[in-house]
Amino acid sequence: MPDNRMKYNIDSNMQFPLVEIALETGESAFIQRGSMVYHTPSVTLNTKVNGRGSGLGKMVGALGRAMTSGESFFITQAVSNADNGVIALAPTMPGQVIALHLGAKQYRLNDGAFLALDGSAQYKMERQSIGRAFFGGQGGLFVMTTEGEGTLLANSFGSIKKIELFNQEITIDNAHVVAWSRDLNYDIHLENGFMQSIGTGEGVVNTFHGTGEIYVQSLNIETFANVVGSHIVTGSKGDSGSFLGDLF
Template sequence: MADNRMKFTIDSNMQFPLVEIALEAGETAYIQRGSMVYHTPSVTLNTRLNARGSGLGKLVGAIGRSMTSGESAFITQAVSNADDGKLALAPSVPGQVIALELGSRQYRLNDGAFLALDGSAQYKMERQSVGRAFFGGQGGLFVMTTEGEGTLLANAFGSIKKIELQGEELTIDNAHVVAWSRELQYDIHLENGFLQSIGTGEGIVNTFRGTGEIYVQSLNIETFANVIGSHIITGGGDGGGKSSLLDSFL
């Protein structure tokens, strides 16, 4: 009988690993849209509204959240009708994948960190303060927060480092933050005011306080996009502007 606890393998021999999830009959998993690489015939992918409730209220909630947070109004649900179901996933950016066990500890995720969640766990979108939403640039007015028991797969751009705070305070570039313990206090703000941030090149940061875990990624996708953009020009002949390839990447 399915216990809805995720069974998965991450191929450590691959530089950019795939994640293969095993599903028994009746088991489900929620996955990042567009992350599926392959699946067996017993696995079916379904599109679901990314909201709680039912009827018109669920539809309005999903659309409203999408407009205010930048998150998709839909999520992909994978379900197996046999015990031999297999589903392989790949993140949208090259980097490491980690598993976070949910139960006594829950997490908040930065935008783009979600890869998969087993059917026994859930997540909600918590409203952030206007200041956090304005400075954060990732997640907007809402931040993804996990609930229940199960397994969450999170992905990063580059490698992931785990940092543990014991009643301490730490400031991290917000673009490097992947996930953090829900019990930690956090404050998204400019590093040293507007002018100082321009001068140092360190802009929006996230200051954490308390006891818990923080997962950071080694690469910054905003900095990477700027580097790539400086080497790509349009084919219009005037040498100006970014290419359509870079626009699609961003």
């Protein structure tokens, strides 16, 4: 009988590691869409509606998630029909992969952090306050929250650092937050008001209170996108001010 506990290997010899998940007969794992690198013949990939329940209610729930949080309407499930099944995954961004063990501890995730979840665990989309949704820019009105027992694989943009709070408080740039303990209270807001945020270059931050864990990533995808964007020359063909126009 499968125990639905994920058996995985993160290749530490690679700068941007692959993750291999071993599946016994009947075991399954939910994975980030498009993350599969390879799998053995016994593994089948199935597209599932990303919602709970059945019938129309499940479809409406999945559609609501997609519209309010940017989450995909579908999720991929990998299932093995033999005891030697293997599937390898790679994150969409260059960075690190960590395993979070669910049970006594549960977590919330920022957008883009989910890589895989074993078949015995699950997640739900918890409604956030309007203020959190407005300032966060990630997750919209809902935030992904884990449930049950199992293993969650999360990925980052850059390296991951674990921060532990013991009845303490810390403020972190929201774009650097990967995951945090469900028990922590959090408040997404501007660092020092609108004008001060413009002046310091620090915009939306997340202040955590209480006891628990926070996982942060060393790189900020929003800042990275701005840097890359500043080096991309746009313009129509034949425009004297366009680099591409000069080439062609």
